Amino acid sequence: MTRRGLIGIPLAVALLAALSLYRETIGFPLFYLGLLTTMLFWVTQATSWNILSGYSGYFSFGQAAYVGVGAYTTAVLFGRHGVNFYLTILVAAALCAVLGLAMGALAFRLRALRGEIFALLTLAVPFILAALARINPAIDGGQGIIVSIPEYPEGIGLFQDYLYLATLLVAGAAVFAAYAIRQSRFGWALSAIHDAEDVAEGLGVATFRYKLQALVASAVIGGVGGSIFALQIGFVAVDSVFQLTVPLFVIVMSVLGGRTHWIGPVIGVVFVVLVQDRLTASGLGRWQLIALGAILAALVVVAPDGIYARLKARPLLAAAVAVPITAVVWLVAQPLDGMLAGLLAATAIALWPARRRPPPSVDRGVVDTDRSPIRVDKSSSDGEEAVVECRGVTKYFGGVRALEGVDFTIREGEIVGLVGPNGSGKTTLVSLLAGSLRPTRGTIRIAGQDLAHLPAHRVAHAGVARTYQIPRPFASMTVRDNVAMAVMFGRSPLPLGTARREAQRPLDVVGLGALADAYPSALNLHQRQLLEMARALAADPKVLLLDEALAGLNPAEIDNAVQVVRRVHASGVSIVIVEHLLRVVKALATRIVVLDQGSCLADGDPTEVLADPAVVRAYLGRRAHARDS
């Protein structure tokens, strides 16, 4: 990961600051400063939005709430009551943090929070705050508040210089925060949440905490931006800050620019503000919004990932075209026209449909079956200790009974085959063991630790890892990083660099070492399932839950997978394998548990259990019957 931002962002801020500090020396027109101030306000807001919504994928429509709370705090305290301006910024940040905490604590506690529900929740918040401000005219005196100019150091120059520098500082800090988050564990956690949230939780990522932190960071940045915005508009009333246009524009800008990278919103802001400004200046006012709407619609269709992602693909060509166009138009017309023309040209180049490159070819034969297990866990000598203990586990979904009084023990060193007809409760049991569901009644203990009150990521730390029936890799990360995530967020957290090195071992165990730098989209089904196993293994589990990890594979792949499972087992991990293919179960399991209609039907030696007439009737008979119909 490059550290360009570490130097680049302070450098850019310094350069931009110089425009104001040496404005008269270099003859920089005051108006451009105003335009830049507007851009920087939106940079702050779009970046604030992006930290939560871009990185983690939870779209928010509540940006106006932060702008409003920030602006109102400053307007009421500084504008009406004469409190020190800088103090009001801190108060605004604190109030927004509380607002963010409250929103997050309410929303993210929901078990079945879908993205759209979150979006709508956030949509309602500014409406509520605006209504609150209206119900209590004591807040703003009923008419709105004039915000005068605060005292500032004399050397700065005019008020516009001061406003610009303040906005620049906030925007710079916001972008730097977005950059720093992107580079840190926090950012990786948010990416994992974006790609597959419950998988991340299952690997030990404390998703609730990270989402809450992202929301609070977003709220604080938005609020501080709103605080400065109060100075910019000079008059604060309900309608001027709690507007629906704030979230809409923020979303438009971030999405146009590209929302997975920290610089995406910046590009989007520059693009939108420049287009708007040039259209206004050219007297095409009637057509301005129509043009903006058309640009938005067209870009959503052509480049749903944003301009930045496309620019990155051909930066040289874009620059080669943009620079001369900028120069020519700059000379002929105005500098701003030149910049817009350059930007548009670069965008056009970036958006020109790429010839679809074939996906990077992957050698099908890379799965290396000859590699021997890396190490054997030290504690495997005493093979009688119970790793998992279920007592009377019962699970209802609404009125539907999924499991009823299941008792179930896994001892160290076992491979337990969990079988049963469809709907017998196998996957429910796996989800209960992994902590992503909670039992209605009964207790589950992992290595003696009761799961009842542990969130799923702590269950992972207690030593349970699982794979999913349909592989769910983190699509935005390489194979190595997918595995490194599990190391990074495991029982003993590690930094990314170490985690990447550590990731090599599980990749070698499953035989994906050679594909470490590919993206999941380049893997076939078998390889994805191996990736699931490698990821689970990387968490250093005591027990590994394999939920139909072999479904959909051809016979050769199955044989390979069986080998991999054996190697994993040999490394000292107890395994629960849910599988329909009895051939596989027989070959692997040291014990078989049969579930039927939510109850435990049989439990014992594989050969004996599979010969039990009750099992044959309940399980095989029904399967055979089902196949006939």
Next chain:
Amino acid sequence: MSTIQAALSGILLGGLYALMAAGLSVTWGVLRVINLAHFGLMLVGAYLTFELASAWHINPLWTLVVTVPAMFVLGGALQLAFDALRISELNSLLLTFGLLIIIVQSVSNIWSADFQRMTAAVNPYATESVRLGRFVFPVPTLFAFAVAILIIGCAHLVLRRTFAGRALRAYAEDRAVAGAFGVDHRRVGVLLAATSGGSAAVAGMLFSLGSSLTPATAYEWFGTVFAVVILGGVGHLLGTLSAGLLVGLLSGVVSVVLSPATAPFVLFSLIVLALLLRPRGLFAARTAR
């Protein structure tokens, strides 16, 4: 007395909210398109009613003969485009926001940003009402109420009882399964979106019967209409109807008992509560969608 009258008027007005929300809710729930352009279609429907009725001096109800087919075609065409371009749920929101901006500004360029309303000569319904004992039922919202029940009821039956309707609902739940019905879900989807467009024309006409129009009206609908969609449960027609009536009733009663200024606060707090306690909508208690 005031409270009961306000509650009655509120429920009738709620019919209009429900009708406005129904099209949005059903395309969102079934087709996974969050169609903000729906607000634009309603706006254009309302302005067309105004224009046709004022220019030709015809009964505003008759303008539906023109506006419903027009919006039907427009709604269907939009869905065709979304389908062809494979727009995701999220991107549909952004794309249609772009379209809405275009529509609102075009309306402003054509009809000016000033208030437009049908004169009393053209639109006799604006100030008419039906009296029942001590209570009064304003005609424009009475129409809206009746039409909402009629349209939403029919649509509900079609979605529940017909083969195409069931295929669509299956499609909403699982796109892979839908193929098994042997129905071209695309074609049925376009039909659904077109019908939703037609309903927008009706909603626009009903709105113009009782209100002045400005282009910004489209944005003013956002809050209430989304509230109804959410409370009713996305994709649930009967839920939408009930939620519309509930929202109307509630804001009417709160206005009288507390103050009109409090109504939005109560309404949106209720939405937050509803989302937290009943994320699938107030009236979708047991049935998964």
Next chain:
Amino acid sequence: MREKTGRVLVAVAAATLLLGFVVACEKKSEGGGGAPAASGAPIVVGSTLSLSGAFAATGAIHKIAGEAFVDRLNAEGGLLGRPVRWVVRDDESDQAKVSMLYEQLISQDKVDLIIGPYATPNILSAMAVAARHKYVLPQHTAVLAPLLTYECQFPGWSIGSTPNEFVPNQLLDAVASLSTPPKRIAIVTNQNGSTDFVSYGAGDNKVGAVSITRQRGLELVLEKRYPPNFSDWASLATQVRDARPDLLINNGLGVDPVNLLQAMAQLNYKPPMMFSLFPAPGPPLGLGPKADGLMSVSIFEPNKATLDRLGAKATAVVNDFKARATTAKLPYTVFETQAAASWNAWEILVAGVKGAGKIDHQAICDSLHSNGADTTFSGHLAFDASKHNFWPPTQTIKQIQNGDWVTVWPKDRAAGELRGPAA
């Protein structure tokens, strides 16, 4: 494949569109001035107006009035012998944009003079910029006197420095002159800044329609506030009906009174008398007889009696405006309060420049303070900086009579008789 072709097409369309803008931007229009009748380099006046967004309806009126004024001024020989050119930008009813555009006009386009935008929040934002650059700012419509603190801000519409006292008192004085003065008063208020101000005052000054009603010993039978974008008029109408007021004071905006009147009509109810503060003038007339008798405030109505008193120039201005408004397809084409306020602001600007004899903002500001300005529709205006330049109000009460707005109060400026409740 089809998908790919689609994307190529869209990309081509997008690229064309984008390049189109560049071309359009480069062909930057040189502003919309008329043919100069006077000689020399034009004097450029800059401003923004809300040509789109929430304030666009009234923004359009100010645009037409301003264009008419500038054309007339140039035809009469311009200003200081030079032609005048007006550059007007669209602020999209967005306060943040107003500051930026005024900054652009003053520091980049270096306009000689500026004039205010429309709607109070926008004017306040523009005033901040004008104050920074020490530009004189005549403005059409901001009446929140306590907030307009810049000494070179000159209002084109004045309700005095305390509109919250002036308006309710004028109204209650007017209705007190009737043979059966109203005793039961209902007040419903839009929570917009300027309307709320007239009902409840601002800051520490809590005087307003509500307190004045009580103070005059009248019975306040209903008092409600409703938010902007309010839609549930039926419930409010029910409350008004059940409160049985003699006079309903609706300190509202835009189409509020129309919505309220209509909702009351649906209840088969019409209050004996009704007043509305800042309605859009056209829509109530569309209600027909249901709105007859509605009162409001006005600084000018083109009633025949009034025009006869003001003379031929006023009549010509009114007719010219009507023709232009009709061409622009405005739904209501009458030259009234908004347009007159606009005209006043322009005349204040011109009077200031003529008084100073040069484009020097301090001199213009001083000249206006010492000499005042003569206006076509509001007579001579004198500006007192201690009252934020809000001149003694010439505001009147108007009333809908037989489908037209008629000035009815005070008697010396009335064109018709105030009518009491219909029998």
